[in-house]
Amino acid sequence: MSPRAVIGIDLGTTHCAMSRASLDEGAVAVAVDVMQLVGPSTVEAKRLLPSFLYFGAEAEGPLPLPWDDERTIAVGELARARAVEAPARVISSAKSWLCHPGVDRRGSLLPQGAAADIEAISPVEASYRYLDHLAESYAQAYPGEALGDQEIILTVPASFDAAARDLTVEAAQAAGFENLTLLEEPQAALYAWIAGHGSSFRQQLRVGDVIIVVDVGGGTTDFSAIAVSESDGAFELTRIAVGDHILLGGDNMDLALAHVAKQKLTAAGKEIDRVQLAALTYAARSAKERLLSDPDLASSPIALAARGSQLIGGSLRTDIAQEEVSRTLIDGFFPVVQRTARPISRARAGLTQLGLPYAQDAAVTRHLAAFLAKQASAAGGSGEMLRPTAVLFNGGVMKSTRLRARVMEVLSSWLAEVGAPPPRVLEGGDLDMGVAMGAATYGLVRRGRGLRIRGGTARSYYVGIESAVPAVPGIEPPIVAMCVAPFGMEEGSPVTVFPEELGVVVGEPVRFRFFSSSVRRDDPTGAQLESWKDTEIEELPPIEVTLPAEGRRDGDVVPIKLAASVTEVGTLLLEAVPSEPVKADERWKIELSVRGDREG
Amino acid sequence: MTRLWFAWACFFRVLLDGAFAGRAWAVRDRLPELPSAQPSPTSPPLAEGPTDEELEEAREAAQAEGRTEGRAQGALTLLSLLQSEGRFVDFIKQDITAFDDQDVGTAARVVHDGCRRALKDRVELSPILDQKEGAAVTLDKDADRQAIKLTGDVPGKAAAVKGTLKHHGWRAKGLKLPEPTKGHAHDIVFPAEVEL
Numbered sequence: 001m002s003p004r005a006v007i008g009i010d011l012g013t014t015h016c017a018m019s020r021a022s023l024d025e026g027a028v029a030v031a032v033d034v035m036q037l038v039g040p041s042t043v044e045a046k047r048l049l050p051s052f053l054y055f056g057a058e059a060e061g062p063l064p065l066p067w068d069d070e071r072t073i074a075v076g077e078l079a080r081a082r083a084v085e086a087p088a089r090v091i092s093s094a095k096s097w098l099c100h101p102g103v104d105r106r107g108s109l110l111p112q113g114a115a116a117d118i119e120a121i122s123p124v125e126a127s128y129r130y131l132d133h134l135a136e137s138y139a140q141a142y143p144g145e146a147l148g149d150q151e152i153i154l155t156v157p158a159s160f161d162a163a164a165r166d167l168t169v170e171a172a173q174a175a176g177f178e179n180l181t182l183l184e185e186p187q188a189a190l191y192a193w194i195a196g197h198g199s200s201f202r203q204q205l206r207v208g209d210v211i212i213v214v215d216v217g218g219g220t221t222d223f224s225a226i227a228v229s230e231s232d233g234a235f236e237l238t239r240i241a242v243g244d245h246i247l248l249g250g251d252n253m254d255l256a257l258a259h260v261a262k263q264k265l266t267a268a269g270k271e272i273d274r275v276q277l278a279a280l281t282y283a284a285r286s287a288k289e290r291l292l293s294d295p296d297l298a299s300s301p302i303a304l305a306a307r308g309s310q311l312i313g314g315s316l317r318t319d320i321a322q323e324e325v326s327r328t329l330i331d332g333f334f335p336v337v338q339r340t341a342r343p344i345s346r347a348r349a350g351l352t353q354l355g356l357p358y359a360q361d362a363a364v365t366r367h368l369a370a371f372l373a374k375q376a377s378a379a380g381g382s383g384e385m386l387r388p389t390a391v392l393f394n395g396g397v398m399k400s401t402r403l404r405a406r407v408m409e410v411l412s413s414w415l416a417e418v419g420a421p422p423p424r425v426l427e428g429g430d431l432d433m434g435v436a437m438g439a440a441t442y443g444l445v446r447r448g449r450g451l452r453i454r455g456g457t458a459r460s461y462y463v464g465i466e467s468a469v470p471a472v473p474g475i476e477p478p479i480v481a482m483c484v485a486p487f488g489m490e491e492g493s494p495v496t497v498f499p500e501e502l503g504v505v506v507g508e509p510v511r512f513r514f515f516s517s518s519v520r521r522d523d524p525t526g527a528q529l530e531s532w533k534d535t536e537i538e539e540l541p542p543i544e545v546t547l548p549a550e551g552r553r554d555g556d557v558v559p560i561k562l563a564a565s566v567t568e569v570g571t572l573l574l575e576a577v578p579s580e581p582v583k584a585d586e587r588w589k590i591e592l593s594v595r596g597d598r599e600g
Numbered sequence: 601m602t603r604l605w606f607a608w609a610c611f612f613r614v615l616l617d618g619a620f621a622g623r624a625w626a627v628r629d630r631l632p633e634l635p636s637a638q639p640s641p642t643s644p645p646l647a648e649g650p651t652d653e654e655l656e657e658a659r660e661a662a663q664a665e666g667r668t669e670g671r672a673q674g675a676l677t678l679l680s681l682l683q684s685e686g687r688f689v690d691f692i693k694q695d696i697t698a699f700d701d702q703d704v705g706t707a708a709r710v711v712h713d714g715c716r717r718a719l720k721d722r723v724e725l726s727p728i729l730d731q732k733e734g735a736a737v738t739l740d741k742d743a744d745r746q747a748i749k750l751t752g753d754v755p756g757k758a759a760a761v762k763g764t765l766k767h768h769g770w771r772a773k774g775l776k777l778p779e780p781t782k783g784h785a786h787d788i789v790f791p792a793e794v795e796l
Contacts, residue, residue, distance in 0.1 A: 039684065041785070042677065042778035064781040286713065303709035307793075311690040312699045317706040 003151040003179060006443025007032075008188070009134060010155050010436040011127060011168070013095040014218030014251060016049040017436035018134050020142075021444050023151075029195065029440035031433055035137040036076030037063055045141075046077065048432065053091040053129055054079035055111075055118045067136055075133040084278035088115040093219055094126035096247055096356050099157075099164035101541050106167075112355075127171035135175055148176035153439040158184035158224045158242035158458060161516065161540060162572040163592035169569055182570035183442050185435050186213035186224035187239055187453050189394035191445065192438030193429045202235065204426065205390070210240075210379050211426065212388040214368070214407060217395035221246040221364055223371045225386060226453060227379055239455030241378035241386065242518060243371040248333075248359035250397040256328050256362075257284040257320060261302055264318045272304065272316070280304055287320045288329065292400040298322055334365050334406040339373070339385055339414035341366045365410050372414070374519055374535065387415060392426040399431050456490035457566060460520050461574075462529070462537065464513030465502070481515050481537065483527040485564035485572060496525040498562040501579055507554035509546045514592075515539050525564070541593040543574065551582045563587065676786045677777045681722075683790045686714025722776045728769030737765045747771070 008019040008029060021029040033045035043066060054074040056063045063074040074082075083090040091110040098105060100123075108120040121129075131154075135147040154177070156168055165182055172180050190213060194201045205211075209228040215221065223243035229236045258281040265272055272280065280302070287300040299321040306314025343361035361367070372385040379386060391411065393404055404425065412422035430437060445452050462481035484498045504510040517537045523529070529537075547558060559579040567573050574590040682688035691711045696704060719725070728747050731737055739748060740760045747769065755761065780786070 037781070038778050039680075040791075041781045041783055043781055044776075044778040061783065064783060066779070066781060069782045283713070301709055303706050303713065305687050305707075305710040305714075309690045310694060311687050311710060312694050312696060312707040313703045315703075315706045315710050317702075317709070 001146075001149045003149060004145060006151045006153060006440050007138070007147060008153050008155070008436045008439025008441070008443065009131070010185070010188070010433075010439065011095065011130060012051055012217060012435075013093055013220050013249070014051055015432075016051055016130050016134060017047065017433055018049075018138065019433065019436040019440040020150075021440040023447075027444075029192075029437045029444075031437065032138060032141055034076070034134060035066065035140055036133070037065065037074045037078040038076075039078060044077075045137075049076045049130070049133065049137075050080040051092070051094065051130055052076070052079035052083050053094070053126055054082040054086075055089045055115075057086075057089070058117075065136070067140060073129070075130055084275055086115075087111075087274075088113055089118060091121070091126050093356065094123045094130070096219060097123035098127060098167050099160055099245055100356060101161075101163075102357065105163075124167050124171050125174075127168065128174040131172055131175035131177070135177075146176075148178060151179045151181075151443050152177045153181050153183050153188075153443050155183050155185045155188045155435050155439050157220060157222045157245060158186050158239075159222055159245035161245075161459075162461070163541065165571045166592055169571055180569050181443075181446075183439055184224065184239070184242070184458075186215050186222060186242075186392075186394065187226070187455075188435040188438030188442060189213055189215060189429060190226060190237070190392055190438065190453065191441045191450075192434040193392055193426055194451065195437070195441040196428055196430065204424075205235070207235070209389045210387060211390045211392055212372075212386075212423075213392045213394060214398065215394040216364060216397040217249050218251050218397075219247065219249040221248045221359070221367060221395075223368060225375060225378055225388065226455075235451055237451060237453040239453055239458065241371075241375035242458040243367070243375075244518070246359045246367050247356055248362060248364065248367070249395070252358075252362060253329055253333055253397065254281050254285045254288065256332060257281075257288055257325070260284075260324050260328055261318050261320055265304075265316055268318075270316050273307070275307065276304055276316075284320065288325060289400070291320065291322050291325045292329070292402045295322065295402065330402060330406055333362055334403055334410070335363050336406075336410055336413075337363065337365050337369060339369050339417060341369045342373075343367050343370055365407070368407070368411070369414070377519075378521075383418060385414065385418060387418065387420045388423045389421070390424045390426055392429060394429060394431055394434055396432055454490070456488035456493070457485065457572060458487075459516040459518050460487040460523050461485040461564070461572065462515040462517070462523075463498075463543070463562065464515060464539075465500075478530070479513065481529040481532065483523040483525055483529075484562045484574065486523060486525055487517075487521040489564070489566045489572075491566045491568055491570060493566065495563050495565040497577065498564070499526045501559040501561060503557045504545060504547055504560055504576065506547045506552045506556045506558055507549055509544050511542045511544045511593075513539065514541065514543045543590050543592055545576045545588055545590045547576070547578075547588060562590070673780070673786045674777060676789065677780070678775075680789045681718045681778065682715050685718035686711045686716070688715055689789060724773040725770050726773070728771050729765055731765050731768070733765050733768055735765050736762065738762050 003023065005023055006021045010017045018032045018034060019029045020032050021027055031047060033047055034049040035043055035045045036049055038044045040060065041064060052075070056072045056074065062070050062072055065071050079090055083092055088111060094110060097103065097110060103109060106122050106124055108122055110121055110123060110126055111118070114120045138147040152172070154168065154172055156165055160168070168182065169180065190211065197204065205228050207228055207230040211226045211228065213224045213226065215223070224239055225241040227238045227240045229238065258277060261280055261284055262272060262277060283302045283304060287302050290300045291297055299319045301317065301319045304316040305311060308314060343359070343363065343366045345360050359367070375386045376384055381387070388411065391408065398404055408423070408425060415422060441450065444450060460483055462483050464479040464481055466477045466479060482498065482500060485496065489496070515537050519536055552558060560576040561579060563575045563577050565573050575587045576590055577587045679689065683690070687710055691707055729737065738760065741758050750761065750763070752763070
């Protein structure tokens with residue numbers, strides 16, 4: 001069935017959101033509320049779907065939805081509430097696991113520390129469950145219009161690596177999304193901003209602008225830079241740089257504030273348990289919002305309900321002072337730092353590998369300084385930092401005017417030091433729904449209704465080949481990194497074939513070390529690097545290809561070339577093309593490893 | 601004949617065109633209940649049984665019962681919501697006399713914060729009169745007497761009146777409550793909790 005609408009889906013670490021733009025002439029994106037369980041047997045349509053999955057207990061009976069009486073799992077609000085009450089039965093932050101290179105991402109590892117009766121699932125399956133829930137809810141809102149039949153734009157963090165993108169696509173295909181395209185979240189936020197301003201956005205942007213998107217969501221922080229240029233009198237937007245994946249977001253901030261309140265209660269001799277700490281986090285969030293929005297307020301009271309029915313006399317009372325918010329949130333997460341500051345990394349204890357690789361430095365501003373320095377030459381200039389001229393904020397955290405002001409203050413001081421003017425703020429974005437709305441808008445833009453952001457892949461990719469040198473005990477043979485996919489490859493751009501021939505053994509899996517860079521923009525396919533800086537190139541999990549026999553003998557060594565392209569969906573495709581094919585158009589897909597058995 | 605053709609056309613569109621089926625379904629849901637007791641012209645006359653009036657009465661009684669039940673269920677859903685989010689029932693049911701104002705105040709904050717959250721986005725409450733309380737107001741002859749209550753020297757006949765605004769009133773717009781799903785027990789306002 002041909003699509004009737006473009007659907008934008010924001011598959012977030014802590015929340016999902018969905019929007020719809022009809023393909024009829026003149027239509028714009030509208031939010032689609034998501035029906036979900038809000039209590040064990042009550043449903044409500046809500047703007048956001050919390051990305052939590054709860055495995056019901058048999059004794060509780062089913063968790064019925066209007067469209068399925070026998071459901072035994074729940075996605076959304078109820079699941080989020082149960083995450084506190086029964087943590088061993090709930091999956092959270094599946095998306096962060098999806099891009100965790102240290103684990104087998106198709107392995108059944110969620111929920112972490114699952115209760116004995118639960119059949120654990122993979123991060124991919126959890127993502128599929130969220131998408132499937134969106135599809136089911138959509139069918140209720142738009143009867144007779146299956147989500148899977150529509151054109152779907154699914155957003156991913158700009159910092160997602162090629163393997164995490166592949167896995168996201170895998171989850172979407174399991175949910176029956178055939179007509180699928182991936183879009184980077186910060187780009188989606190900019191599309192939403194442009195759509196929100198109609199044609200007046202042209203007055204707000206200037207040729208030569210470098211916009212940075214500062215996206216601080218519930219679980220992750222993501223930076224991108226987008227340049228405004230002109231060609232034949234028309235505006236052009238190009239995404240010129242993306243940042244690293246940083247697991248740091250609003251949840252960390254709420255928790256930090258909850259701990260401040262908890263310490264005060266403990267100091268006063270009050271005990272609070274796990275469930276109360278969660279309630280405290282909730283209360284701390286509202287106190288934070290009040291204090292951040294009104295700097296004249298000296299403090300905001302926090303009342304913590306007794307767990308039993310004796311509310312009066314059993315409830316606890318404390319408060320959060322304006323000064324504590326300033327110290328914990330503004331100075332803790334957005335400290336005033338030098339432009340030369342870099343995130344602090346500590347040596348980790350050996351066992352932390354099992355958990356999520358949370359950012360070790362909680363300072364968003366230090367991560368921002370590192371991003372601007374690393375991408376110093378992204379806009380073509382030279383110098384020690386990228387010089388943004390405009391800032392677009394996204395993500396729930398950045399709703400706070402004081403936090404936005406702090407980011408602008410720090411950024412302006414860095415720019416003043418290098419003799420650049422302070423950047424402008426692009427006002428008027430919808431910080432919760434922007435990504436979903438922007439995704440649907442992008443669907444219309446692709447059909448020629450609006451200005452498109454170009455950019456292609458935000459990284460270049462390399463395979464590591466060992467040099468043929470005499471073996472020396474204890475010393476690893478040197479590695480040469482050969483570029484297989486250059487920076488900025490776009491969907492539909494010609495396949496690049498790596499000129500060097502490599503030998504692979506028929507019938508045996510052959511692995512290559514795999515690297516990528518978000519800064520080396522000029523390496524052509526086939527470029528060979530014998531040395532590089534650690535900050536330039538990072539090693540990814542290895543890639544693997546197995547040549548099926550198919551007319552060849554097991555154990556034979558077959559010469560192949562590596563070919564790279566970007567699929568229509570927006571994922572990187574690496575293929576092995578034999579130099580002497582035994583049939584027409586012979587090629588094998590090279591798997592991006594997601595098994596987390598990287599050495600070292 | 602036209603109806604036969606239309607039914608035939610609808611049959612195929614409902615089958616093949618999902619969007620049409622959805623719209624048709626929505627329209628069908630909105631249609632008022634057909635008076636089922638009305639015998640169609642072609643059906644055989646009822647030999648014996650309830651008269652039309654009796655059927656009408658029975659149906660009205662059933663509808664009234666359904667309405668009462670529906671109202672009660674809606675009210676319980678709201679009560680349950682105020683309890684889960686704002687511990688409203690706990691607060692009301694507890695004997696308040698023995699506690700000092702500080703304890704009551706702490707509990708009131710819990711209730712205030714949570715009940716506010718429970719109502720936010722679900723019902724839009726706005727003042728009926730925009731003037732400041734204490735201000736002089738003039739009401740014309742046909743001011744809505746359901747929305748505005750007159751006290752004091754109330755005239756017997758409809759007339760324009762002048763007075764002082766004591767309470768600006770509240771008007772609710774669109775109460776949106778969570779919907780029960782299968783097996784929902786309306787009488788459970790808040791479940792007991794046992795930690796293992």
